[in-house]
Amino acid sequence: MAIGFRSSNPVLNNKFIAKLAGVELMTLEGSLRKIGYLLSLVVITAFVTAAICMNAGEDMFFYAAGFSFLGFIGGLVIALITITSRPQNPGTLMSLYALFEGVAIGGFSLIFETQYPGIVLQAAFGTVCITGTMYFMYASRIIRPTPMFNKVIGGLVISIMFLYLTSFILNLATGYDVPFLHTSGPIGIGVTLLILIVASLTLISDFGFIESGVKYGAPKNMEWYAAFGILVSLIWIYIETLRLLSKLRTFVQD
Numbered sequence: 001m002a003i004g005f006r007s008s009n010p011v012l013n014n015k016f017i018a019k020l021a022g023v024e025l026m027t028l029e030g031s032l033r034k035i036g037y038l039l040s041l042v043v044i045t046a047f048v049t050a051a052i053c054m055n056a057g058e059d060m061f062f063y064a065a066g067f068s069f070l071g072f073i074g075g076l077v078i079a080l081i082t083i084t085s086r087p088q089n090p091g092t093l094m095s096l097y098a099l100f101e102g103v104a105i106g107g108f109s110l111i112f113e114t115q116y117p118g119i120v121l122q123a124a125f126g127t128v129c130i131t132g133t134m135y136f137m138y139a140s141r142i143i144r145p146t147p148m149f150n151k152v153i154g155g156l157v158i159s160i161m162f163l164y165l166t167s168f169i170l171n172l173a174t175g176y177d178v179p180f181l182h183t184s185g186p187i188g189i190g191v192t193l194l195i196l197i198v199a200s201l202t203l204i205s206d207f208g209f210i211e212s213g214v215k216y217g218a219p220k221n222m223e224w225y226a227a228f229g230i231l232v233s234l235i236w237i238y239i240e241t242l243r244l245l246s247k248l249r250t251f252v253q254d
Helices: 014-019 028-054 057-085 093-116 119-139 147-174 184-216 222-253
Strands: none
Touching: 028 057, 028 093, 028 184, 028 222, 057 093, 057 184, 093 119, 093 222, 119 222, 147 184, 184 222
């Protein structure tokens, strides 16, 4: 069964639909429940991870950095396995991904909170506001996930992921970094703002994909993939919001 909709999120695309089969059909309520479940795993695990790090005393930063690195790497591995294998019952893998990302977010957030007190709450509030705004724009059809829109956003997402990968490898191998990607000057702030806008717009495609899946009778297990795609977008938005706020604070202080 194929759905006539193309998403900019690499997790949500027609190739997934073509490989999946099921008797029960996808519903909006089921998708929302799974989104809530995965997001709850991330939040709870993040709080637990942050608490463990704070109890580490002088080694707090070391623990936070270690948990963050392991969480992101583990989440990436699980995401790649999910995307390539396309399991019929992906609930376990999705839950494992959420746990890994919760560990990563917990350590990552604590590092930023230590340097910029109050920034985590601001980033979380910003993520909620961005999500609400994107849903309003989608529901009111101010922005529509047309094939061209999804194609452009999808290309930008791939380009940004390649940019981050290049930055990681370059920094690891030479100690240098991609210009302006992590700097706090006007150009660096602009780059992060642009990335945040792209991350936010992926939600438009995700909402459209869920609506299309329900409308055209996608199999029940696609609720997991829809929830997974939304979760990936929300985590990305939160991280970029955190980075943007930290850059703005640094720029103001300087």
